[in-house]
Amino acid sequence: MSEKLYNNLLFQSIFLMSFLILVGLLIPNWLVFVITKAIAYGLVGLGIITLMRGGLVSFGQGFVFGIGGYTAGLLGTQAGLTDAMLLLFISFLFTGLVGLIIAPLLARYRDIFFAMLSLAFSMVLYGILIKIDAIGGSDGFVLPESTYFGIKPSSEYADYVLYVVAIIMTGFISILLRYYYDSTPGLIALAVRENELRVEYLGSSAFNVAVLNFTIAAGLGGMGGALNGIALGHIDPEFTYWTTSGEFVFISILAGYLSVPAVFLAALLLELVRSFSGRYFPDTWQLILGLFLILSIIFIPSGIGSFFKQFFDRLKKSK
Amino acid sequence: MNFFRQCLILTSSFLISLLTFVGISNADGHKGFKLGVVTFLSGPAAEPFGVPAWNGGKLFIKLLNEGKAPAPYNKIGFGGMKITAIPIDESGGATKQVQEFRNLVQRDKVDAVLGYVSSGDCMAIPSVADELKALTVLYDCGTPRVFEDASYKYVFRTAAHAAMDNIAIAKYLIEKGHDISSIAGINQNYAWGKDSWKDFSVSVKKLSPSSEIKNELFPKIFSGQYGTEISALMNSKAKVVHSSLWGGDLQSFILQAKPRGLFKRTQVVFSAGDHVMPGLGNKYPEGVILGARGQYGMMAPDTALNKWFYKSYMDEYGVFPAQPPYRMVQGLMGLKMAIEKAMETNGGKKPNKDEIAAAFKGLEFDSPGGLVQMRLGDGHQAIQPHAIGKTAKDKDGNITVTDIVRYKASCVNPPNGIKAVDWINAGFPGADC
Structure with missing residues (x-):
């Protein structure tokens, strides 16, 4: 019985979540903030990984990231809705809905065509956002400070409260995703990746898998965008720019598609490398970041997730 | 129990690395004054703008630390x-800057942050600055909206906003008898470009209601290619072409428009035109009317303070200082004066941010570019005198600025409490020229 408990996904996740929440009390404020931001980016990366399992890569996740961010931001500034949890949830649903609407168009394409079309969507959105002066145009706008169940935490604790909310919401989403990945439609995605034609002959629809995965990816991306906007307190069209989308692709490549927690670790790693290279090498930080990207692609081609998998496989063998 | 043991190892190694990490980043002591400096160190805005600004700042900080600056800046550092x-690169957009700002304040525990060239960054940073209660000096950015749409406790801008640049140019054109019957503009498609064009075209309309707008072009920022726009401007035959392009964009525009004869055919005016002069040298066209966003570089006033700064910069870097270094030094001077004023009242100990902010409000200080007065936005936004001139070749064939007209700060800046655009629309009420 006890052996089984340790291997139970729910138990492991809750253990990890409570651990992280406790750690949040010990680490300095800036690191709490960096982790929150890494979670936001990790959520989008998780979306890409969901697509990657079906053999698709989106170069335009900035599209959903931006929609999520602007949804949260506009609800905050225009409708006066400042509850962070509600904003995250609404952004998740709304962006998922947008994803569902455009997914049938995108799902007809594969490989580079899918990637480029998704990129096109994000750049069109960028072009539109930059031109709307009513919501700040290229400057973006500032979000009101967020509340939690009607309470506004004092500024010393605001970062930590958002961190806790982010960990809990993301934790449960990650658990659901793990179950989804291991479910029949989740596994069909892997089959589609291997041989799409054969999946069709067996009576499953590769098209439906792509639509479903894109919708999930959109919802996750939207939530990530909302979280990032709430954490930073500012939103601008840069959210949808192709360089932002590129970062998400990198995070997913660094993480690999084998493990869910690896995505967040990859996002955190990228965030830390970027922020420290910017701090200590202000003139050449791009060079450091570039070297990091190249080295990680050369030395861990199948991603951080592959370490995790090896680790757990060895664990099982040793029993 | 294997899982638990592994977990324990992972956790402890994680914690140990974390603690060393935190230890390293908090290791440096806290004796002097820690200042975060944010400016463009990479990308198209770095070479003509961010780097010279930081060069000026670096030099001035070095001289301050050695106590070599002239009075009233002769105290060592900031009040001893x-x-x-800590320099930080400004490129990467407002979102990235908000994060870098938080890192500076929360991780490096800086005493103040001085920075920001881009208007987008200046719109994003102040609310975070107030939230974190971090003293912040905006040293260059132009958008008037920072203190017109909101008010902040810990944020100050030690340079005049962009309205002044365009109002002064419109006045100059009329005073010097230029034909402004038709105007055209090429400005970047974002807040700075749009605001600049609006301020200029409305000012011209107010001063000369018969003038007609021919072309309003808004290329994307950092686009670097202006072939089509130049053709459109040539075809429009407007008498005056206005541009607020800056940095690499301005350099590209000049280099592409010059061989096609745009500068010979029409009167071109640059609202922020001098900061590319050190880079372009004699490739800079003649007969261009330009402002430097203040009395800077070749249009600087003939004061002892300016002579000292001009010479120190020239000796160190071998080129003359244009707008960017002047601006950063102006920000440092304002901060220094505020800190030293706060120390006079608190008995000479290191002042906290509330004391500095209180002293900064409504401060007046001399800078190489003239007297800076924190007048607008309830004492948080500076006004300063301005100068407009025209480029010409001197007897050795080098490009210089002649026909300089100087404007009082109160002549080209709105009074406190009135938005710049409303002031222009109302026809400059209360302007003291």
Whole structure:
């Protein structure tokens, strides 16, 4: 019985979540903030990984990231809705809905065509956002400070409260995703990746898998965008720019598609490398970041997730 | 129990690395004054703008730490505290800057942040600055909206906003008898470009209601290619072409428009035109009317303070200082004066941010570019005198600025409490020229 408990996904996740929440009390404020931001980016990366399992890569996740961010931001500034949890949830649903609407168009394409079309969507959105002066145009706008169940935490604790909310919401989403990945439609995605034609002959629809995965990816991306906007307190069209989308692709490549927690670790790693290279090498930080990207692609081609998998496989063998 | 043991190892190694990490980043002591400096160090805005600004700042900080600056800036560092500067790259957009700002304040525990060239960054940073209660000096950015749409406790801008640049140019054109019957503009498609064009075209309309707008072009920022726009401007035959392009964009525009004869055919005016002069040298066209966003570089006033700064910069870097270094030094001077004023009242100990902010409000200080007065936005936004001139070749064939007209700060800046655009629309009420 006890052996089984340790291997139970729910138990492991809750253990990890409570651990992280406790750690949040010990680490300095800036690191709490960096982790929150890494979670936001990790959520989008998780979306890409969901697509990657079906053999698709989106170069335009900035599209959903931006929609999520602007949804949260506009609800905050225009409708006066400042509850962070509600904003995250609404952004998740709304962006998922947008994803569902455009997914049938995108799902007809594969490989580079899918990637480029998704990129096109994000750049069109960028072009539109930059031109709307009513919501700040290229400057973006500032979000009101967020509340939690009607309470506004004092500024010393605001970062930590958002961190806790982010960990809990993301934790449960990650658990659901793990179950989804291991479910029949989740596994069909892997089959589609291997041989799409054969999946069709067996009576499953590769098209439906792509639509479903894109919708999930959109919802996750939207939530990530909302979280990032709430954490930073500012939103601008840069959210949808192709360089932002590129970062998400990198995070997913660094993480690999084998493990869910690896995505967040990859996002955190990228965030830390970027922020420290910017701090200590202000003139050449791009060079450091570039070297990091190249080295990680050369030395861990199948991603951080592959370490995790090896680790757990060895664990099982040793029993 | 294997899982638990592994977990324990992972956790402890994670914690140990974390603690060393935190230890390293908090290791440096806290004796002097820690200043975060944010300016463009990479990308198209770095070479003509961010880097010279930081060069000026670096030099001035070094001279301050050695106590070599002239009075009233002759105290060592800031009120006797040595300044340690942490430079940060401004490129990457407002979202990235908000994060870098938080890192500076929360991780490096800086005493103040000085920075920001881009208007987008200046719109994003102040609310975070107030939230974190971090003293912040905006040293260059132009958008008037920072203190017109909101008010902040810990944020100050030590340079005049962009309205002044365009109002002064419109006045100059009329005073010098230029034909402004038709105007055209090429400005970047974002807040700075749009605001600049609006301020200029409305000012011209107010001063000369019969003038007609021919072309309003808004290329994307950092696009670098202006072939089509130049053709459109040539075809429009407007008498005056206005541009607020800056940095690499302005350099590209000049280099592409010059061989096609745009500068010979029409009167071109640059609202922020001098900061590319050191880079372009004699490739800079003649007969261009330009402002430097203040009395800077070749249009600087003939004061002892300016002579000292001009010479120190020239000796160090071998080129003359244009707008960017002047601006950063102006910001440092304002901060220094505010800190030293706060120390006079608190008995000479290191002032906290509330004391500095209180002293900064409504401060007046001399800078190489003239007297800076924190007048607008309830004492948080500076006004300063302005100068407009025209480029010409001197007897050795070098490009210089002649026909300089100087404007009082109160002549080209709105009074406190009135938005710049409303002031222009109302026809400059209360302007003291």
